Amino acid sequence: MNPFAGALAAVSLSWRIFKRTIGAKYRKSFLGYFWMVAPALLITGGVTLASQAGVVMPGQSSLPQALSVFLGTLLWQVFAEAIEVPHQAFEGARSYLTRVHFSRAAIVLAQLYESLLTTAVRLTAAIVFVAFGHGLDVGGCLLLPVCFYGAVLLGLGIGALLMPFTQLFADLQQTLKLLLGYGLFLTPAMYQPQGDGAFAMIVRCNPISPLMDAARQAAAGEALAQPVVFVVVLGVGLLSTIAGLLLVRAVAPILIERMLLGGR
Amino acid sequence: MASDDDVVVRVDAVAKKFARSLKRSFVYGARDIGRMLLGRTTDDTLRASEFWAVRDVSFQLRRGRSIGIVGQNGSGKTTLLRMVCGILRPSLGSVTVHGRIAPMLALGAGFKPVLSGRQNVFLNLSLLGVAERDIHARYDSIIDFAELHEAIDAPLGTYSSGMQARLGFACAVHTEPSILVVDEVLSVGDARFRVKCRNKINELRRSGTSLLLVSHSPALIETLSDECLYLHGGRAVMLGLPTTVMRAYEAATEGEAHNRTNTKLQELTLQSRRESTELRVLQVAFGGANSGVDTDDDGDDQAGAGPTWTAGRDAEITVQFGGPQPLDELSLNVMVFDLAQPGSDAILFLTSSHDIGWLRVTGESASVRLRLPQLGLRAGTYRVKLSISRTKLHDILAVVDDLRIVVRSDERGTASLYHQNRAWEATGAVCSALPDQAGAASEEGALLADRGPGRFNCDLQIAPSWMRRAEVAAGLLAGACVDNKRRWSLADVGCGDRKLRTALTARALPIDYVGFDLHPQSPDITRFDAAADSLPRPFDVAVMLGVTEYLPDLPSALRRLSEHADLVLLSHVVAERSNYSSTQLDELGWINHLTTTAFKTLLANVGLHPIDRGLVYDDRALLVLCRRTSTAPPNSSA
Numbered sequence: 073m074n075p076f077a078g079a080l081a082a083v084s085l086s087w088r089i090f091k092r093t094i095g096a097k098y099r100k101s102f103l104g105y106f107w108m109v110a111p112a113l114l115i116t117g118g119v120t121l122a123s124q125a126g127v128v129m130p131g132q133s134s135l136p137q138a139l140s141v142f143l144g145t146l147l148w149q150v151f152a153e154a155i156e157v158p159h160q161a162f163e164g165a166r167s168y169l170t171r172v173h174f175s176r177a178a179i180v181l182a183q184l185y186e187s188l189l190t191t192a193v194r195l196t197a198a199i200v201f202v203a204f205g206h207g208l209d210v211g212g213c214l215l216l217p218v219c220f221y222g223a224v225l226l227g228l229g230i231g232a233l234l235m236p237f238t239q240l241f242a243d244l245q246q247t248l249k250l251l252l253g254y255g256l257f258l259t260p261a262m263y264q265p266q267g268d269g270a271f272a273m274i275v276r277c278n279p280i281s282p283l284m285d286a287a288r289q290a291a292a293g294e295a296l297a298q299p300v301v302f303v304v305v306l307g308v309g310l311l312s313t314i315a316g317l318l319l320v321r322a323v324a325p326i327l328i329e330r331m332l333l334g335g336r
Numbered sequence: 337m338a339s340d341d342d343v344v345v346r347v348d349a350v351a352k353k354f355a356r357s358l359k360r361s362f363v364y365g366a367r368d369i370g371r372m373l374l375g376r377t378t379d380d381t382l383r384a385s386e387f388w389a390v391r392d393v394s395f396q397l398r399r400g401r402s403i404g405i406v407g408q409n410g411s412g413k414t415t416l417l418r419m420v421c422g423i424l425r426p427s428l429g430s431v432t433v434h435g436r437i438a439p440m441l442a443l444g445a446g447f448k449p450v451l452s453g454r455q456n457v458f459l460n461l462s463l464l465g466v467a468e469r470d471i472h473a474r475y476d477s478i479i480d481f482a483e484l485h486e487a488i489d490a491p492l493g494t495y496s497s498g499m500q501a502r503l504g505f506a507c508a509v510h511t512e513p514s515i516l517v518v519d520e521v522l523s524v525g526d527a528r529f530r531v532k533c534r535n536k537i538n539e540l541r542r543s544g545t546s547l548l549l550v551s552h553s554p555a556l557i558e559t560l561s562d563e564c565l566y567l568h569g570g571r572a573v574m575l576g577l578p579t580t581v582m583r584a585y586e587a588a589t590e591g592e593a594h595n596r597t598n599t600k601l602q603e604l605t606l607q608s609r610r611e612s613t614e615l616r617v618l619q620v621a622f623g624g625a626n627s628g629v630d631t632d633d634d635g636d637d638q639a640g641a642g643p644t645w646t647a648g649r650d651a652e653i654t655v656q657f658g659g660p661q662p663l664d665e666l667s668l669n670v671m672v673f674d675l676a677q678p679g680s681d682a683i684l685f686l687t688s689s690h691d692i693g694w695l696r697v698t699g700e701s702a703s704v705r706l707r708l709p710q711l712g713l714r715a716g717t718y719r720v721k722l723s724i725s726r727t728k729l730h731d732i733l734a735v736v737d738d739l740r741i742v743v744r745s746d747e748r749g750t751a752s753l754y755h756q757n758r759a760w761e762a763t764g765a766v767c768s769a770l771p772d773q774a775g776a777a778s779e780e781g782a783l784l785a786d787r788g789p790g791r792f793n794c795d796l797q798i799a800p801s802w803m804r805r806a807e808v809a810a811g812l813l814a815g816a817c818v819d820n821k822r823r824w825s826l827a828d829v830g831c832g833d834r835k836l837r838t839a840l841t842a843r844a845l846p847i848d849y850v851g852f853d854l855h856p857q858s859p860d861i862t863r864f865d866a867a868a869d870s871l872p873r874p875f876d877v878a879v880m881l882g883v884t885e886y887l888p889d890l891p892s893a894l895r896r897l898s899e900h901a902d903l904v905l906l907s908h909v910v911a912e913r914s915n916y917s918s919t920q921l922d923e924l925g926w927i928n929h930l931t932t933t934a935f936k937t938l939l940a941n942v943g944l945h946p947i948d949r950g951l952v953y954d955d956r957a958l959l960v961l962c963r964r965t966s967t968a969p970p971n972s973s974a
Contacts, residue, residue, distance in 0.1 A: 085462060085463070088458070088459075088462040088468065089459065089462065089463075092451065092455050092458055092459040092462070093448065093451070093459070167447075168463055169423075170423060171423065171439060171441050172421075172423070172439060172463050172464060173421055173422030173423055173437070173439070174463050174464075174465065236366075236369050237366060237369075240362045240365045240366050241362060241366070319373075322372060322373075323369045323372065325423075325424065325425035326365050326368050326369055326372075326425075327365070328423060328424070329354075329365070329424055329425075330361060330362060330365050332418070332423075332424070333354060333355075333358065333361050
């Protein structure tokens with residue numbers, strides 16, 4: 073099978089897996105879509121309260137502070153979940169992987185579709201909130217999806233490149249989980265870093281930061297402050313996703329062998 | 337030789353290594369990923385804690401054929417199947433598959449419990465590579481097969497394990513596979529469903545699906561496979577006809593069982609000298625029909641190697657036990673477990689208190705013998721557990737576990753769950769020849785072709801079709817001796833492994849059997865004369881099956897044979913029915929390949945008059961029962 077036909081087969085299979093399994097995820101949930109935006113709403117509420125009490129000093133932004141926090145948190149959530157997509161895809165399909173031979177990239181893609189769907193729900197929520205809370209122009213309407221799906225690509229790429237190792241070493245997976253849990257504080261989601269301290273450097277170097285800034289500027293109807301960085305981050309996201317999926321395809325047998333050995 | 341297009345699975349010198357230490361295996365996994373990214377191939381050296389789970393195994397599975405894989409636990413069977421299915425990548429060597437594989441490595445697994453049965457069918461078949469429209473087309477048939485009409489929309493989690501297995505099997509067989517890979521799945525579900533599975537597998541096989549089967553059941557291997565691969569310690573020990581390979585496998589298993597029991601019994605003796613408890617088992621002895629009863633035994637029994645019983649014959653266990661003080665209300669309990677069905681309950685649970693009342697031991701030691709007349713266990717290896725308990729509450733005073741007993745049987749490949757002694761009687765009907773195994777001859781041809789030119793292969797001597805021939809021969813003899821009031825004596829010249837005796841025993845004919853081994857599988861047949869001379873007395877019947885084709889001077893051989901018996905039973909693969917080429921004859925090592933007419937002329941020339949005949953091997957071989965005419969005509973050559 074040539075690579076193109078193989079990729080096509082993987083896409084077709086992944087779509088069928090997605091169709092059959094999507095219902096299962098929220099089957100046990102009554103609130104369904106609400107949980108996709110609930111964390112961001114909670115954090116926004118928390119930060120707004122903290123800021124009113126003077127505990128947190130968010131930076132200056134033309135966007136209302138609550139909207140700014142909401143957008144940032146939502147984008148982080150999208151990014152963090154995308155990082156976990158490849159790992160979760162392999163974990164979830166353990167019982168197939170160890171028994172049937174099929175295109176392994178398909179399960180990552182199927183998991184990705186799920187992630188794209190939840191991202192779409194979050195994006196819709198973001199657009200609705202911004203439109204009502206501040207007003208949104210056409211440019212912002214077009215740029216926001218790019219930011220959101222850029223975050224998905226970036227997360228997926230990083231996740232796919234890390235996945236072989238998180239699968240092999242549980243310690244690494246725990247570390248990653250910890251980072252993703254508290255990583256929100258290393259982003260400009262809740263506050264703009266001030267000055268040139270080490271912490272500010274970390275926050276600025278965080279690959280998701282340019283996307284967050286861009287999303288806010290787009291929502292506020294401003295011009296992008298760092299268009300080049302923005303495009304570079306998007307490009308890195310795309311390339312790392314392609315490289316990551318190729319890596320997953322190549323190393324899948326080694327991982328599956330360990331799944332069987334570990335009996336997990 | 338079958339063409340290469342016919343090969344659906346080609347396994348070429350595959351090897352697979354695993355690490356014993358789990359932690360290391362993950363580190364090695366990371367290193368392997370690194371190596372792969374650097375474009376390096378895996379090497380054939382073992383790193384610390386690694387071992388070869390499969391080493392240097394090769395075989396080819398052809399379209400419509402089946403290969404059975406046997407081996408003890410940990411011999412690499414499942415690893416090999418997983419490599420064939422593409423789940424594992426071989427460390428070395430290659431696996432080439434042409435066609436769709438339906439893997440049945442664990443049925444019902446891989447389903448999502450929250451999804452309904454219907455969704456799982458679609459999901460499962462998608463993963464197995466069936467197109468959406470084909471799934472729609474086959475959906476009803478799948479549900480019919482799985483018999484899940486009502487439950488199909490309920491979540492799979494609500495299904496019983498049997499229902500899940502049914503759905504799993506139904507999905508797997510509805511992928512229209514060209515290769516079925518089966519790992520002991522025929523033991524799922526209830527008996528009725530198992531029959532259905534078997535029939536479905538047969539149906540697929542008839543339509544040309546190849547089969548790769550792992551099973552511990554000799555009956556299943558022998559009935560379902562054309563060839564059998566025996567793995568031991570990851571290596572292919574043997575690849576050949578199922579009967580031959582199963583025999584080697586069983587012999588090895590028996591050897592292991594014997595060793596285990598012998599060690600155990602020695603330990604017992606040592607222990608009893610050292611320890612002093614309330615009561616201890618001093619000695620255990622297995623007795624039975626295998627010792628000395630069988631005078632005409634072929635000698636390939638590992639006599640004395642370890643305890644062996646024979647199905648249908650008497651068996652016994654003697655347990656010697658004792659303690660420092662007199663004890664009352666004792667009971668000896670004997671439990672027997674079938675090792676072919678791991679995890680199942682004891683198939684025999686015999687309690688002396690239940691059968692004969694409490695035992696009281698007054699002296700230093702006592703001995704209890706349990707006799708089992710006409711043993712009902714089928715052939716196989718069994719675990720025996722003995723215990724001595726006291727009172728109604730069965731306080732256990734002593735236990736001896738993990739003894740192994742090997743049960744042999746004269747009949748092979750039985751599908752029965754236990755041995756039943758039996759006799760058949762027909763009124764208003766006569767027994768003609770037994771049904772010949774269709775395709776046996778072509779099977780033989782294919783195996784010959786596979787081996788290419790070279791020596792005659794003795795595996796062929798034990799092909800299932802040869803057992804058929806013995807059965808047809810027994811049928812002819814039954815017809816001849818039916819009015820006879822006394823027992824006949826029979827000399828089987830060139831008896832090989834005494835298939836004829838087995839066939840005679842099965843028919844319970846009043847015939848005393850004596851076998852003379854000629855090793856006819858060897859082209860060197862000169863030993864015939866010596867054997868003929870050693871016939872101690874005139875026999876009622878002399879039988880020569882599978883020998884006439886090899887004898888250098890057939891007329892004089894037949895003449896000598898007829899000197900020893902009134903009736904002579906011969907087989908000959910006749911030329912006009914078999915049409916073997918000269919190359920094939922060379923491979924077989926045959927000197928004589930006569931037409932029916934020539935063979936009959938020869939018989940007449942040596943003073944043998946045919947009185948009954950039968951055909952075997954797809955009618956290629958003639959079986960002739962002859963009576964010696966009072967005066968043989970003068971010596972003439974055929």
